[in-house]
Amino acid sequence: MQQYGKTDDSRELTTLLGDLQPRLQAHAKRMLGTNADAQDAVQDALLIAHSQLNQLRDVTRFPAWIRAIVSSQCYRQLRRRNVVLFGEDLGRLEPLAPRRFDPACAYERKMLLASVGRAISRLSTPQQDVCKLYFEAELPVSEIASILKLRESTVRKRIHGARARLCKALANGEDGPSVVVGYLPISDHLLGMVAHRLAGGANLRVHMKRFLSWGALAEALRRGTINAAFIMAPLAMQLCNSGTPLKYIMDGHHDGSGVTSCTRSAGRTPGDGAPGKRVGVPGQYSTHRVLLSKLARDNPGDWDGIDAVDTNPSYVINSMKKQAIDAFFCSEPWCTKCVAEGGADVHIHSSRIAPGHICCVVAVREDFFHAHPELVGDYVRLLDLAGERLHSDIEYCAQTQAEYTGVSQDLAGKILGEKIVTFDDLHSDRGRMDAFMHQAISSGVLSRPCDLDRFVCNDFH
Structure with a gap:
């Protein structure tokens, strides 16, 4: 073959x-x-x-x-x-445990099985016996019937009778509310991954939902299928302006992106001029468009006429190799990964364009914020602990990124060790956000100001 x-x-x-x-x-x-x-x-x-x-x-x-x-x-x-939201699709599923096609499933599987186990433990003993074999051990009805010496119709009846209670428990009706946090598998969102791991991967109060595109994450936040997210600041403000009120509770990180391309020439340094005209960026409402505009203003002639092309972060390397773009301006680990694979340079890191700049923030839907202020406060404190761990234990945090995203631990450790992305002074800052918002407006990324009195939250700092 x-x-x-x-x-x-x-x-x-x-x-x-x-x-x-x-x-x-x-x-x-x-x-x-x-x-x-x-x-x-x-x-x-x-x-x-x-x-x-x-x-x-x-x-x-x-x-x-x-x-x-x-x-x-x-x-x-x-x-x-089923685990972190409503549970309404439980009846459509067979075994609950996801197949492990990639390393990112490891913690999701652990969280899922722990949640299901706790939900099953509240059922009657006969229902527990059946559901443990069906949902956790993934056995078919016929085999369960043989093991328990029951009729197949009895097994099906007990599974059917357990579904309503399982759905209710998995929707957090019996454990109190949970904060469901959207993130992308990027170094910028490592704070959330470390926080979730510190809480214990199976913590029922904090759940992580992974996305591969900013568009999908923003849509989930708009629909309310997640109630918090690590999200680029311009995109968060655009959601607010378009009718999805959010609360900015802290910065997710600072710096952390780079302009990367395959272009090389003798005597050229990474910061010398644009590496090409077509530069892939994460989206219309991205921090990267704001920074490209600043780069062009600060370096007249060198970075003029850039065509910023919206490119899914997960596909920037392949898009550049296929020459769909000349370069990409994206978050880590894609820049360092591309260089490690050979034939590429990081021409300029975002920290050189605007040192300590805002990029991704932690934003919570306003309705959830007002309904569960104590839970949001607990989550902020958990993120503070994660920030301390990011400064004290690079190996632990690199291992965390490897487990949550599939990127190699060595690559994640290199990014943290070289402080390409930083996690200092993450408390929400009205002045810092106001300055960044005006940059976003002047660059054309935002069409109008966001109501910062409503958006910025300093309740927890």
Whole structure:
């Protein structure tokens, strides 16, 4: 059987993926209900497929293989909804434990199984016996019936009778409210990952929901399927301006991005001029567009005429290698990863453009903030503890990023050790946000001011 991995095969794969992607997107949408969630699942599946391509022995099975990975990612999203949100999809699922296609599933699996276990422990003993075998051990009804010496109809009846109570427990109706925090698998959001790990991966009061695109994260925050997020400040202010009131409770980090390209020339230093005209950025309402505008103002002639191209952070390296963009301006770990893979330079770090700049902030939906102020305060204190750990134990924090995102621990440790992204003075600051907002307006990223009296929260500092 032919195995993928050679250059010609990679080109064939790229062509095949282009043909399959609309069908994969449609398949994911049927399972998840929205384009944003479907896009997230397909993107996640494509990353997994690229990383595990050498495991595919028979190339003729590629369409079925990639579809299976997409289905797994969709079920993973549905399972996570059951645990941290409403539980309304529990009846659609078979076993609850997600398949481990990538390292990022490890803590989600731990959190999920602990949540399910606590929910099952509140059921009657007969229901517990059945549900432990069905949801946790992943056994089919026929095998459960054989083990427990019951009729299959009795097993099904007990599972059906347990669903309502499980849904209620998994929706936090019995454990108190939880804060559900959206994040991307980037170094900028490591504060949230460390906080969640410090709380214990199975903590029922704080849940992490991973996204691969800013658009999907923003849409989830707008819809209220998450109630907090690590989010770029301009995007948070745009959500406020467009009718989704948020509270900015602290900075998520400072600095942490870089302009990276494959361009090299003798005697050139990374900070000398633009590496090309088409520069990939994370989105329309990104910190990076604000900083590119400042770079052009501060260096007339060198950075003029840049065409900022919205590019999904997870695909910036591949987009540059395919020459869809000349360079990318993005968060870590993509810059350091691209350099480590060879043939690339970081031309300028964002800390040189605006030292200590705001980028991602921690924002909470205003309705959740007012409904659960004590929980929000507890979360801020947990983030403060995470900030202290980021300063005192690089190895622990690099290991955390590896477990939550799949990036290598050595790469994560290098980024932290060189202080490319920093976690100093993260308390919410009205003056700092006001100055940044005016930069965003002058650069054209924001069309009007955000109501900072409503947006900025200093209640916890």
